[in-house]
Amino acid sequence: MLDAPATDDETEAIAETVGRWADQRIHPLALDRAHHIPVGLLHEMGEMGLFGLTLPESHGGSGLGLSAAAAVIERLARRDRSVATTLGLHLGLGTRGLVRYGTPAQLERWVPTLSTGKTIxxxxxxxxxxxxxLSALRTTIGPHDDGLSVxxxxxxxxxxxxxxxxxxxxRSPELGGARRGQSLVLLSRADAGLVIGAxxxxLGLRASSTTTLDLDDMAVPMDRLLGVAGTGAEMLRHILSWGRTVMAAGCVGTAAAALAATRAHTEQRVQFGKPLVRLAVVREQLADMAAITFAAGALVHDASRDEAQLEISSLSAKVFASEAAGEVCDLALQLHGGYGFIEETGIALLVxxxxxxxxxxGANxxxxxxxxxxxxxTESAAAPHPEVASEAWARAARVRTASSRAVRQAKERLGLRLGGDHRVLHALGARAILADVTEAAVRRAAREGTPAAAALAARWTDIAASRISAIDSREPDTSQSEHCLEWTP
Ligand SMILES: Cc1cc2nc3c(=O)[nH]c(=O)nc-3n(C[C@H](O)[C@H](O)[C@H](O)COP(=O)(O)OP(=O)(O)OC[C@H]3O[C@@H](n4cnc5c(N)ncnc54)[C@H](O)[C@@H]3O)c2cc1C
Incomplete structure (x- = not known):
């Protein structure tokens, strides 16, 4: 069993131990071809204490927080995304509701075997x-004799x-008194009426299991209700914030793996009389990949350490890290040339x-x-960060200022109608995410204090500024969109 760490260094040490194990024991292409993770591998993960990482110590877990889960999932994802997804889902969406809202009896019943990985x-x-x-659910949870129907x-x-x-x-219209919203229930594989599909x-994550779940006229005891009846939407917000942050950490791991593989490939592949890495355009592309990966890691680091802001920061982390991973993997494939398109190289699997x-x-x-x-x-101009060199912070603050200015202008122009204008909110969200990432990158550079970190944060800030300008220069034009949609290709 892993010991509970007190510091970031100890969390890193755990992640490194997991990473070394993963590098030796996980063979991503074989898992991808087999379409499943061998039971023996899951058993080893259980023995290492990975399934209990964030579960309460009182019931056999290690009692660690979100930052530890993020560090471990990032490191596992560097090796294989299916394994990282299986564990990440268990630690995030799978158990977060139980840990946060479960009664002592529910924890006692479910957590001990979830902690060891005996159950998932x-x-x-x-x-x-x-x-x-999520408001369109048709599944119903209602009263049934002394228990619940699902x-x-x-x-x-x-x-x-x-x-x-x-x-x-x-949906639980008959539960929860005045709160007639949604509810959450804990269902067991052994419950009558629960049918797992094929x-x-x-396309990807082939070794990770994905099935349907039919809930045929199920009747379960009342003690399966999780949290307060009718507050499902509120609980989901917390559970999803956690899950998205863990998932975003996996994206950082994927981006790091793609970058490392591309560095290695471009150093040994010779064209035009020199290694690809010596070609000017390739160097720029590698530097962009590094800056984007650095920024995504910074954002996930910050999000996973500030639970008070998690509902907001997990949105930015999930959107940015997933797109960063997509962008970095795409460049990785490009820089591997034809080899990138061949499965054996492993880059196609990352893509x-x-x-x-x-x-x-949540779709981005x-x-x-x-x-x-x-x-x-909530948007406001960025306050200078005491640890951060003023020039780097001033450049980051310009990105936040552009975001805040757009919010102010949208409010002036639309007033209360802003809340229903998805095109404008989408653009405001895009700017705010870029500002969040930029501040995180500058903070990371200050924390790490190396010339490389400063250069990575500065490069990311330039990329963010150019992306903000691109958003600013494209005001949505509804009539143009309508005409475009009239065209039949
Ligand atoms: C491999 C895999 C694993 C999954 N695991 C789980 C799981 O464990 N548990 C679970 O509950 N679900 C899971 N999901 C479901 C996943 O969360 C949903 O697919 C996702 O939330 C999107 O829902 P949808 O597929 O119905 O897309 P839709 O809601 O039909 O949306 C399709 C697309 O339309 C666009 N779109 C939709 N609404 C808007 C809007 N308001 N504004 C702008 N664009 C919009 C987006 O581009 C979106 O991608 C999984 C899905 C897959 C494929």
Whole structure:
């Protein structure tokens, strides 16, 4: 069992131990071809204490926080994204609700085996008619004799075929008195009426389990209700904030793996009489990959250490880290040339595995709108950070100022209508995310204090400034969009 660490250094040491194990024991291409993770590998992860990392010490876990989960998932994802997703889902969406809202009896019943990995957790909210729109759930949770009835169909359940415990959301109009919203229940694989579907065949994350879950007229005891009836939406906000941050950490790991592989390839591949890494354009592209990866890591680092701001910062971390990983993996494939397109090289797997991260745990454009809504309420000019050299901070502050200015102008122009204007909120969210990332990158450079870190933060700040300008220069034009949509290709 891992000991509870007190410092970032100890958290890093745990992540490194996990990383060394992963490098020796996980063979990503073999897992991808097999479409599953061998039970023996999951067993080894259980023996290392990985499944109990963030579960309460009182019930056999290590009691660590979000930053430890993020560090371990980042390091695992450097090796393999399917394994990182299986564990990340268990530590994030799968068990977070139980840990945060579970009663002592629920913790006593479920956590000991979840901590050892003897049982694995899953989380099921998506349905055929409720994806991005979480308010459209059709699954119902209602009273039944002394207990609860659960009826519905869930899709795309990560860990679906591996799990023993499922946190499931549903409408609960007959529960919760005045709170007639949604509720969460804990369902067991052994419950009558719970039917696990066949494995989906996917573009990536092929070794990670994804199934449907049919909830056929289930009747379960009242003690399966998680938290307060009718407060499912509030609980989901917390659970998703955690899950998104863990997932974003995995994206940082994927980007780091793609960057490391590309450095190695461009150093040994000779064209035009020199290694690719000596070609001017390639060097610029490698520097961009490094700056983007550095910035994504900085944002996830900060998000995972400030739970008070997590609802907002997890939106930025999830959107930015998933897009950073996509961008870095795409450049990695390009710089590997034809070899990048061949599965054996491993880069194609990174590209395939990372694609879903822009969709699951909230599609990025939906989350940008949410970030825009928060920006409309909270956006303010950045305050100078005491640890940060003033020039670097002044440059970062210009990105935040551009974001704040856009919020102010949108409020002046639209007033209360801003809350319903998704195009404007989307652009505000995009700017706010760039500002969040830039501040995190500058803070990271100050923390690390090396010339390389300063250069990476400065390069990212330049990229962010150019992206803000691009957003500023493209005011949405509805009539133009309408005409474009009239065209039949
Ligand atoms: C491999 C995999 C694993 C998953 N694991 C889980 C899991 O463990 N548990 C779980 O509950 N779910 C899981 N999901 C589901 C996932 O979270 C959903 O796919 C995701 O939330 C998007 O929902 P949807 O697929 O229904 O897309 P839709 O809601 O139909 O949206 C499709 C697209 O439309 C666009 N869009 C939608 N609404 C808006 C808007 N308001 N503004 C702008 N653009 C918009 C976005 O581009 C979006 O990607 C998983 C999915 C996959 C593929």
């Amino acid at each position: 957790a899953a989380f099921a909210t998506t349905e055929p008619d409720s994806g991005s729109d 009826r519905g169909n869930k899709i795309f359940v990560t860990n679906g075929a591996l799990a023993t415990l499922y946190t499931v959301s549903g 494995e989906e065949v996917k 395939r595995d990372t694609r879903i991260t822009r969709i699951f745990e 454009d939906v989350l940008r709108i949410h970030r825009g809504l928060f920006a409309a309420v």
